[in-house]
Amino acid sequence: MKSVQRILAVVRKEVRQLRRDRLTFGMIVGIPVIQLLMFGYAINMDVRNLDAAVADLSSTSASRQVVMDMAHTQIINVIRQVDSADELEHLMRQGRISVGIYIPPDFDRRLQQADRSAMQLLVDGSDTVVQGAAAQLAQVTQQSRTSPYNDRPPVMELRTYYNPERRSPVNTVPGLIGVILTMTMILFTAVAIVRERERGNLELLITTPVRTPELMLAKITPYVFIGLIQVSLVLLLGQFLFKVPMAGSLLDTYIITLVFIVANLALGLLISTLVHTQFQAMQLSFFVLLPSILLSGFMFPFAGMPRPAQIIAEALPLTHFIRLIRGVMLRGASLQELSGELLILCGFIVALMALAILRFSKRLD
Amino acid sequence: MTELAIRAQKLDKWFGKVHAVRSLDLEVPRSRIYGFLGPNGSGKTTAIRMLCGLLTPSGGDIDVLGYPIPEEAEALRLKVGYMTQKFSLFGDLTVDENLQFMADIYTLDRKLKAQRIGLVIERYGLGKLVKQRAGTLSGGQKQRLALAASTLHDPELLFLDEPTSAVDPENRRSFWEALFDLVAEGTTILVSTHYMDEAERCHALAILDEGTLVAEGSPEELQQGIDASIVLVESDQPRRVGKMLEQQPFVHSSAQVGNVLRVMVASDLESPEKAVAEAITNQGLHLDYSRVAKPALEDVFVAATRAKKGKA
Ligand SMILES: Nc1ncnc2c1ncn2[C@@H]1O[C@H](COP(=O)(O)OP(=O)(O)OP(=O)(O)O)[C@@H](O)[C@H]1O
Numbered sequence: 001m002k003s004v005q006r007i008l009a010v011v012r013k014e015v016r017q018l019r020r021d022r023l024t025f026g027m028i029v030g031i032p033v034i035q036l037l038m039f040g041y042a043i044n045m046d047v048r049n050l051d052a053a054v055a056d057l058s059s060t061s062a063s064r065q066v067v068m069d070m071a072h073t074q075i076i077n078v079i080r081q082v083d084s085a086d087e088l089e090h091l092m093r094q095g096r097i098s099v100g101i102y103i104p105p106d107f108d109r110r111l112q113q114a115d116r117s118a119m120q121l122l123v124d125g126s127d128t129v130v131q132g133a134a135a136q137l138a139q140v141t142q143q144s145r146t147s148p149y150n151d152r153p154p155v156m157e158l159r160t161y162y163n164p165e166r167r168s169p170v171n172t173v174p175g176l177i178g179v180i181l182t183m184t185m186i187l188f189t190a191v192a193i194v195r196e197r198e199r200g201n202l203e204l205l206i207t208t209p210v211r212t213p214e215l216m217l218a219k220i221t222p223y224v225f226i227g228l229i230q231v232s233l234v235l236l237l238g239q240f241l242f243k244v245p246m247a248g249s250l251l252d253t254y255i256i257t258l259v260f261i262v263a264n265l266a267l268g269l270l271i272s273t274l275v276h277t278q279f280q281a282m283q284l285s286f287f288v289l290l291p292s293i294l295l296s297g298f299m300f301p302f303a304g305m306p307r308p309a310q311i312i313a314e315a316l317p318l319t320h321f322i323r324l325i326r327g328v329m330l331r332g333a334s335l336q337e338l339s340g341e342l343l344i345l346c347g348f349i350v351a352l353m354a355l356a357i358l359r360f361s362k363r364l365d
Numbered sequence: 366m367t368e369l370a371i372r373a374q375k376l377d378k379w380f381g382k383v384h385a386v387r388s389l390d391l392e393v394p395r396s397r398i399y400g401f402l403g404p405n406g407s408g409k410t411t412a413i414r415m416l417c418g419l420l421t422p423s424g425g426d427i428d429v430l431g432y433p434i435p436e437e438a439e440a441l442r443l444k445v446g447y448m449t450q451k452f453s454l455f456g457d458l459t460v461d462e463n464l465q466f467m468a469d470i471y472t473l474d475r476k477l478k479a480q481r482i483g484l485v486i487e488r489y490g491l492g493k494l495v496k497q498r499a500g501t502l503s504g505g506q507k508q509r510l511a512l513a514a515s516t517l518h519d520p521e522l523l524f525l526d527e528p529t530s531a532v533d534p535e536n537r538r539s540f541w542e543a544l545f546d547l548v549a550e551g552t553t554i555l556v557s558t559h560y561m562d563e564a565e566r567c568h569a570l571a572i573l574d575e576g577t578l579v580a581e582g583s584p585e586e587l588q589q590g591i592d593a594s595i596v597l598v599e600s601d602q603p604r605r606v607g608k609m610l611e612q613q614p615f616v617h618s619s620a621q622v623g624n625v626l627r628v629m630v631a632s633d634l635e636s637p638e639k640a641v642a643e644a645i646t647n648q649g650l651h652l653d654y655s656r657v658a659k660p661a662l663e664d665v666f667v668a669a670t671r672a673k674k675g676k677a
């Protein structure tokens with residue numbers, strides 16, 4: 001009973017301080033929103049909708065078909081029709097288009113001459129991503145050449161499971177929940193104890209009857225709710241802006257996220273007990289964050305990574321969370337099917353909390 | 366129950382190669398104000414931290430209110446209050462919120478909590494400040510708040526580490542009045558200070574220098590037991606006279622107060638004032654008068670810290 005009273009006292013204090021800490025408060029909402037928009041729009045790793053202009057000087061059914069095929073890939077988005085190659089170059093220099101398609105007047109004849117190129121693709125080479133996209137487009141034209149006169153439909157067919165439109169936000173958003181939580185949750189608690197140490201509050205706190213586990217529990221409780229708020233924000237925005245599907249149950253999503261939040265908070269607390277300044281706490285947090293982003297499967301497929309990287313990845317909570325959240329949100333898996341990964345996350349919590357409590361002594365030395 | 370609140374024997378503390386507290390023996394009786402007097406870095410804070418169980422001693426035994434420390438430090442928490450040298454309440458909480466938090470963490474029940482908070486606000490003159498953020502208080506106001514917070518749970522023993530370093534003289538008087546009120550209620554207080562006037566108010570004092578206890582006793586005992594004599598000297602050239610006197614083998618130290626020199630000399634001289642006068646006139650310097658004075662606590666402090674260096 002007294003224990004509960006003391007925990008509540010610390011929780012109340014933390015919430016009051018949090019409400020007055022504008023920077024942290026801003027981070028709670030700011031980081032999820034900015035990250036979601038960044039990953040959803042800007043860092044769109046599948047190239048889509050490059051602005052393009054077409055100069056079709058032959059204007060035959062075959063040339064129109066080639067342009068349509070290319071537009072169908074959604075790699076380009078034809079915004080202008082122009083009359084000469086010069087105009088294309090001009091638009092590209094101005095930066096108004098990334099891709100220019102030049103089809104010469106004798107296009108149909110050139111198609112049949114295997115030694116001459118039938119058309120030209122002008123590409124803004126200053127962007128390597130666009131260059132890569134051009135290679136894909138070139139394939140489309142190649143297919144046109146093998147089927148002159150267009151008596152057969154183009155053979156290009158691309159099929160992707162779970163994300164037939166190859167929209168990357170669908171894959172990114174569930175993982176992004178994990179990245180955002182890793183970023184904010186670890187950082188919040190990593191500075192939580194060192195900050196009090198730096199400000200001198202700790203010397204007072206440890207002379208009070210509050211016990212270490214009580215203090216640790218009270219320190220993470222407010223952030224559990226903050227984490228859940230962040231998740232809701234990302235889910236809502238993801239649904240609203242990118243139509244991210246929710247194949248599994250919403251409750252399951254919250255359950256695995258809750259477990260993951262607590263695991264990260266515990267990791268943050270452990271960091272806080274290992275360092276002496278807030279700056280060190282941040283450094284150490286980034287030391288965890290970077291491999292989490294790179295190795296967890298969020299950025300690159302886990303299966304393609306070398307063995308040592310996979311071993312490191314297994315030791316990161318985010319790796320397990322990404323498997324869980326993609327399972328629930330994209331594949332509609334149930335918690336029973338994913339229980340192994342969930343148990344591993346629970347194991348992280350127990351181990352990290354125990355270590356943090358052991359590391360934190362109510363002493364100054 | 367023992368009548369001693371604190372007993373420490375051969376207390377030692379090393380920080381790497383720094384010997385911060387050296388073989389300190391301490392006996393603090395209950396319901397008394399016991400002072401730690403010592404220059405910067407003499408180990409006052411370190412000693413207090415060890416006595417509250419915040420630092421693990423490198424050696425020695427501690428018994429506080431019957432609990433062996435640091436082993437049973439946790440059991441001691443409810444019975445002691447500790448006011449840290451550096452302000453350690455929460456700057457982003459108001460005075461009232463800080464007091465609420467401290468009352469809650471000591472799990473005072475609702476009625477007692479309201480009563481105690483009302484009492485300390487009244488006693489330490491915090492009435493007008495309750496809604497102000499603690500971080501924006503003046504230095505003296507912060508110290509009054511810190512004292513209020515450390516006495517909320519009515520501790521048997523109170524550790525105060527330089528509690529009045531930022532308090533003005535008038536508030537310092539009322540601060541000490543409040544301390545004597547606490548003592549009258551049975552509280553034992555261990556207070557560290559740099560101020561002689563505060564040291565003089567203590568029932569007993571320990572003078573620390575470089576981690577060593579160099580003198581101990583009540584202020585009167587210390588003044589009587591001083592191993593030196595004090596001579597007051599007035600001259601029209603106090604700086605030159607002072608410098609010259611410090612060269613003399615029988616002179617321990619000399620300090621200028623206005624135009625008067627306060628000279629500390631060896632206690633074994635038959636007539637200290639004559640010895641000083643002779644030294645001055647022998648050098649052909651002017652002398653208005655020289656006479657013996659009663660040693661003050663400051664002299665005790667200077668003599669004690671000097672004696673230790675002499676031995677070293
Ligand atoms: N955590 C620490 N690590 C290393 N050295 C320390 C530590 N704490 C104190 N010291 C050293 O121990 C000695 C005693 O310090 P302490 O703070 O106890 O002095 P003090 O008497 O309280 O001084 P002040 O009057 O300035 O507060 C000093 O030399 C100090 O540098």
Ligand SMILES: [Mg+2]
Binds near residue numbers: 409410411526
């Ligand atoms: Mg000190």
